[in-house]
Amino acid sequence: MPHAERGxxxxxxxxxxxxPHAxxxxxxxIARRRLGLDRVWWIVTPGNPLKDHGHLRPLAERLAAVRAVAEGPHMAVTAFEAAxxxxxxxxxxxxxxxxRPAVRFVWIMGADSLAxxxxxxxxRRIAASLPIAVVDRPGASLAALSAPMARFLDRSRVAERDAASLPFRDPPAWVFLHGPRSPASSTSIRTGSALTS
Known part of the structure; x- marks a missing residue:
């Protein structure tokens, strides 16, 4: 687990x-800048229980690839879930x-994951435990904003202009962030049909 200081x-x-991709x-x-985060921890999972693992690359390979994409002082890469x-x-x-009870954590996901x-x-336990930031992804906006979670937590949605306050809010609280979008996706990269830059 990466190092983290109180607060x-x-x-x-x-x-x-x-x-991993652009x-x-x-x-x-986008999440780091708009929420004023000190760090983003990229948590490389052993595997998504909702996805087919037939094409899942070994964890060590994926960790190395994420480290190449997540360069910079504000990014940390970890696979502590496997440990x-x-x-x-x-x-x-x-x-x-x-x-890390004294750290202000925010869960980050793309709009495609929110759907x-x-x-x-x-x-529901995740949403009740820490604030969530959802970042727009191509083709996912409408499905995400009409998703069961978005409807369930409609009254807990924070206005995008107040996004920087999200780490300080008690859950449930979430924000939908707009910004530049990349057409890259892991699925299309695996099948060789995506732009990767």
């Missing part, structure tokens, strides 16, 4: 990153809040 604002950006980097950078044998994001959140967030194990 730091840290974004948690989890995924299988199979492979779109991931853009999501992390702790964690399968679900809700358990990751529980562990982080237990180990299926209601299928995640204990998604």
């Amino acid at each position: 730091m604002r840290i974004g948690l950006f989890g995924g299988s990153f199979n492979p 779109g991931h980097r853009l999501v992390a950078e 702790h044998r964690i399968r679900y994001s809700a358990d990751t959140v529980d562990l982080l809040l237990l180990r 299926s967030f209601h299928r995640w194990q204990d998604w």
Whole structure:
């Protein structure tokens, strides 16, 4: 688990990153800047329980690829979930809040992930445990904003102009962030049909 000082604002950006790409980097950078985060932790997961693992590259390979994409002093790359044998994001959140209670964590996800967030194990517990930042992705805006989580937490949505206050808000609280978007996706990169720059 990366180092964190008391009071730091840290974004948690989890995924299988199979492979990581410019779109991931853009999501992390938009969230970092707009939320005023000290760091973004890229949490490279052993594997997404909702996805087919047939094309999943080995964890060490994905870690190396993420380190190449997530360069810079404000980015940290970790695979602590594998060391702790964690399968679900809700358990990751529980562990982080237990180990780093004085850190202001924010969960970061692309809008494409929000559209299926209601299928995640204990998604309501995640939303009740820490603020969430959703970053727009090409073709995902409408599906994300009409998703079960967005409707369930409609009254907890923070205006985009107040995004910098999100790390200081008690959950549930979430914001939808707009900004530059990249057409890259891990699926299309694996099939050789995407722009990767």
